[in-house]
Amino acid sequence: MQPAPSPAAKPPPPAHIAIIMDGNGRWATRRGLPRVAGHRAGADAVRRTVTACGDLGVRFLTLYAFSSENWKRPASEVSDLFGLLRLYLRRELAELHSNGIRLRVIGDRTRLPADVVELIADGERVTAGNSRFTLVIAINYGGQAEIVSAARRIAEAVKAGTLDPSSIDEAVFESYLDTTDIPHPDLLVRTSGEQRLSNFLLWQTAYTELVFTPTLWPDFGREALEEAIDEYHRRDRRYGAVGA
Numbered sequence: 001m002q003p004a005p006s007p008a009a010k011p012p013p014p015a016h017i018a019i020i021m022d023g024n025g026r027w028a029t030r031r032g033l034p035r036v037a038g039h040r041a042g043a044d045a046v047r048r049t050v051t052a053c054g055d056l057g058v059r060f061l062t063l064y065a066f067s068s069e070n071w072k073r074p075a076s077e078v079s080d081l082f083g084l085l086r087l088y089l090r091r092e093l094a095e096l097h098s099n100g101i102r103l104r105v106i107g108d109r110t111r112l113p114a115d116v117v118e119l120i121a122d123g124e125r126v127t128a129g130n131s132r133f134t135l136v137i138a139i140n141y142g143g144q145a146e147i148v149s150a151a152r153r154i155a156e157a158v159k160a161g162t163l164d165p166s167s168i169d170e171a172v173f174e175s176y177l178d179t180t181d182i183p184h185p186d187l188l189v190r191t192s193g194e195q196r197l198s199n200f201l202l203w204q205t206a207y208t209e210l211v212f213t214p215t216l217w218p219d220f221g222r223e224a225l226e227e228a229i230d231e232y233h234r235r236d237r238r239y240g241a242v243g244a
């Protein structure tokens with residue numbers, strides 16, 4: 001008897017996946033629950049997704065946890081979101097570390113509660129030597145503010161005479177971004193059916209494949225992640241060149 005043909009090997013997953021976690025509020029409202037219940041369920045989806053990315057061999061996962069525009073939400077919701085972030089940073093750090101996961105946080109820390117800044121610094125310090133996988137959490141992050149901050153610091157370096165304007169190219173500009181030394185995302189997923197970037201990684205997504213799924217973030221997990229990765233594999237990435 002002929003041996004069964006071996007299934008085609010799966011292509012490697014995208015090295016860097018970025019996710020706009022959307023739909024927590026709608027998830028809660030549909031169940032007659034307060035919005036915070038959606039955010040709590042969203043934090044569980046974060047845990048599932050981090051585990052799934054680790055299992056699948058993804059090297060970088062960037063999560064949009066709190067945008068610079070999210071301060072416009074009611075104070076009680078902002079406080080609930082920071083409560084969940086605190087809890088995550090306190091409770092998950094040991095687990096992230098023991099799984100060889102490095103933690104990085106991008107965004108403007110100057111407006112964050114002091115204890116959250118401390119938790120972030122501790123998490124980054126403890127996990128700095130880990131290299132299996134990097135979890136990047138965007139907190140008080142806005143792509144336009146990140147680009148403006150880079151431009152301001154470049155202007156200061158030029159004014160101080162330490163940077164020659166003629167040497168400024170994409171690589172130099174990039175070295176002033178929060179994401180310096182993090183590769184650009186290969187795949188960006190936005191949940192809940194909305195189809196926009198909402199100020200997330202504006203510079204870094206120049207050639208990123210965008211996948212929009214109707215799944216609400218609290219329902220997201222390994223299966224939805226694998227579906228997004230399958231969709232990514234069906235895309236033809238040309239980076240402005242001609243296809244094969």
Ligand code: FPP
Binds near residue numbers: 042
């Ligand atoms: C968007 O849903 C979600 C957020 C603004 C917050 C995301 C936060 C978490 C998933 C929890 C904590 C994060 C970590 C990393 C532990 P929405 O509230 O805008 O939903 P809606 O559009 O349905 O109202």
